[in-house]
Amino acid sequence: MSGISKSYGGERGGERVPVLKDIRYRIDHGKFVSLIGPSGCGKTTLLRIIAGLEKASSGRLFLEGREIAYGKDLIGLVFQEYALFPWRTALQNIEMGLEIMGVPRRQRLGAAIEYVRGFGLSGFENRYPHELSGGMQQRVAIARTLIMKPRLVLMDEPFGSLDSQTRNEMQEFILQVWQQRGDTIIFVTHNVDEAVFLSDRIVVLSRRPATISRSFEIDCPRPRDRTSLECNAFRRAVLEELRKERKIGG
Amino acid sequence: MRWERYILPLSILLVWQGLSSLGAIPGHLVPSPYKIILGFKDLVTIGMPPGHLLHDHIRYSLYRVAAGFGIAALTGIPLGLLMGWSSRLRGMVGPLIELLRPIPPLAWIPIAILWFGIGIKSAAFIIFLGAFFPVLLNTISGVVSINPLFLEAAKTLNASEKDIFLKVLLPGSIPSIFVGMRIGVGIGWMTLVAAEFTGVKAGYGLGYMIMTARDIQRPDEILAGMFVIGVIGLLINWGLRICESRIIRWR
Numbered sequence: 001m002s003g004i005s006k007s008y009g010g011e012r013g014g015e016r017v018p019v020l021k022d023i024r025y026r027i028d029h030g031k032f033v034s035l036i037g038p039s040g041c042g043k044t045t046l047l048r049i050i051a052g053l054e055k056a057s058s059g060r061l062f063l064e065g066r067e068i069a070y071g072k073d074l075i076g077l078v079f080q081e082y083a084l085f086p087w088r089t090a091l092q093n094i095e096m097g098l099e100i101m102g103v104p105r106r107q108r109l110g111a112a113i114e115y116v117r118g119f120g121l122s123g124f125e126n127r128y129p130h131e132l133s134g135g136m137q138q139r140v141a142i143a144r145t146l147i148m149k150p151r152l153v154l155m156d157e158p159f160g161s162l163d164s165q166t167r168n169e170m171q172e173f174i175l176q177v178w179q180q181r182g183d184t185i186i187f188v189t190h191n192v193d194e195a196v197f198l199s200d201r202i203v204v205l206s207r208r209p210a211t212i213s214r215s216f217e218i219d220c221p222r223p224r225d226r227t228s229l230e231c232n233a234f235r236r237a238v239l240e241e242l243r244k245e246r247k248i249g250g
Numbered sequence: 251m252r253w254e255r256y257i258l259p260l261s262i263l264l265v266w267q268g269l270s271s272l273g274a275i276p277g278h279l280v281p282s283p284y285k286i287i288l289g290f291k292d293l294v295t296i297g298m299p300p301g302h303l304l305h306d307h308i309r310y311s312l313y314r315v316a317a318g319f320g321i322a323a324l325t326g327i328p329l330g331l332l333m334g335w336s337s338r339l340r341g342m343v344g345p346l347i348e349l350l351r352p353i354p355p356l357a358w359i360p361i362a363i364l365w366f367g368i369g370i371k372s373a374a375f376i377i378f379l380g381a382f383f384p385v386l387l388n389t390i391s392g393v394v395s396i397n398p399l400f401l402e403a404a405k406t407l408n409a410s411e412k413d414i415f416l417k418v419l420l421p422g423s424i425p426s427i428f429v430g431m432r433i434g435v436g437i438g439w440m441t442l443v444a445a446e447f448t449g450v451k452a453g454y455g456l457g458y459m460i461m462t463a464r465d466i467q468r469p470d471e472i473l474a475g476m477f478v479i480g481v482i483g484l485l486i487n488w489g490l491r492i493c494e495s496r497i498i499r500w501r
Contacts, residue, residue, distance in 0.1 A: 051406055052405070052406075053402055053405060053406070071408055072408075074407075074408055075406065076406065077402075077403075077406040079399065079402075079403065081399060083399045083400060083402070083403035084403075085400060085403070085417075085418065085421075085422075086422075086500050086501070087421040087422065087424070087498075087500045088421075088500075096404075096407055096417070097407040097408070099417070100404075100407055100408060100409050100410075100413050100417070101408070128499070128500040129500075130500065130501065144407070145406075148407065
């Protein structure tokens with residue numbers, strides 16, 4: 001990310017609301033990076049810009065040296081609200097991306113079924129989203145994204161709608177999946193514990209207009225113990241940084 | 251409870267029959283339920299006008315509705331999908347639609363007869379006008395009100411505009427399309443019966459049947475005919491609901 005800035009408004013003489021200001025960062029391949037920051041600071045906006053759903057007001061995004069070609073490169077995005085297509089079964093949701101790509105039916109189904117099995121959804125593949133629990137729906141959403149082998153995986157508070165037990169399970173699940181696959185993940189959350197448990201790096205954004213305040217390297221060895229002293233130390237450091245951000249805003 | 255829905259109609263029938271038998275209701279204006287049942291029997295066996303039996307009237311009426319509604323659906327759904335998708339098209343075609351919509355289908359009868367003569371074509375045209383607007387408007391609404399989240403999810407899967415139309419907009423608006431169809435066929439059915447008052451070919455049609463019954467002072471047959479019209483409307487709606495629940499299994 002190089003000099004990404006974003007402002008809203010300004011049309012019809014309205015106020016221009018700057019949301020992001022000069023975001024400059026580099027993420028290494030295969031790393032799990034969390035974006036954290038005060039509520040409303042623009043972390044979701046940044047993610048949406050990276051995903052191609054919104055356009056930055058200025059700045060550029062590079063993927064392995066070249067600018068991202070939306071429509072060709074696939075940047076996966078997992079939504080907080082799952083965004084599963086309600087008229088499609090779990091299996092059909094998972095294979096949606098492959099269907100769009102034009103992959104023949106038998107191959108699509110084969111690949112999708114593998115994900116169904118691997119993600120613990122066996123027996124539920126022909127259910128519709130409204131018949132699935134929150135955790136399952138999110139697993140379907142993640143499968144739908146990962147089956148496309150995206151260049152980059154973006155996650156926007158994916159476990160925010162889940163109860164805390166399911167949330168913990170899903171965190172372990174995503175770590176497992178990530179460790180098997182080695183995707184590059186940008187994970188937005190406002191939950192410090194979650195960020196510390198999951199990430200290689202935590203990037204703290206400032207208040208609006210957001211810039212990168214600080215970046216923490218979490219070199220805690222895996223598998224991590226949520227209750228360990230090391231985890232706590234990192235948690236404290238990140239919380240402190242966030243507290244500073246809130247104070248600055250007043 | 252299943253049986254609760256029958257309490258009110260049955261009570262009304264009982265009170266009605268009671269009052270009629272006691273002579274408290276003028277029998278030449280409001281026949282008793284029993285007389286109406288007899289009238290129904292006459293419609294089935296003797297016919298009104300005599301020789302034109304009930305089931306034939308039903309057949310002709312249904313045929314006209316099917317034609318008019320069929321055309322309304324075949325034109326309204328695709329146009330609605332396109333108008334829902336393209337705000338530009340909506341802006342261009344919308345005002346014309348809004349101008350035509352308030353004109354009651356029945357007001358079109360004179361010009362319809364002028365253009366098509368009396369027959370299935372003018373009847374189908376009138377019904378088409380009644381059914382078209384609900385189908386169109388509900389289809390547009392179905393497309394326009396699709397949660398933008400689904401469009402975004404599709405975009406992140408690299409969906410083209412065509413993919414979004416076929417795989418998101420179309421399936422997502424099916425519930426609204428069905429609502430439009432049910433309303434459309436309901437209005438079409440009502441419009442048909444009224445349209446048949448003014449003239450039908452070959453002397454068949456439920457509206458025509460009722461008018462003839464009035465001409466020769468048979469209120470029992472009028473009411474029996476009205477009841478049949480109501481029941482058929484109910485069955486059509488019911489039939490569509492069943493189709494809907496078979497096709498939409500995801501709610």
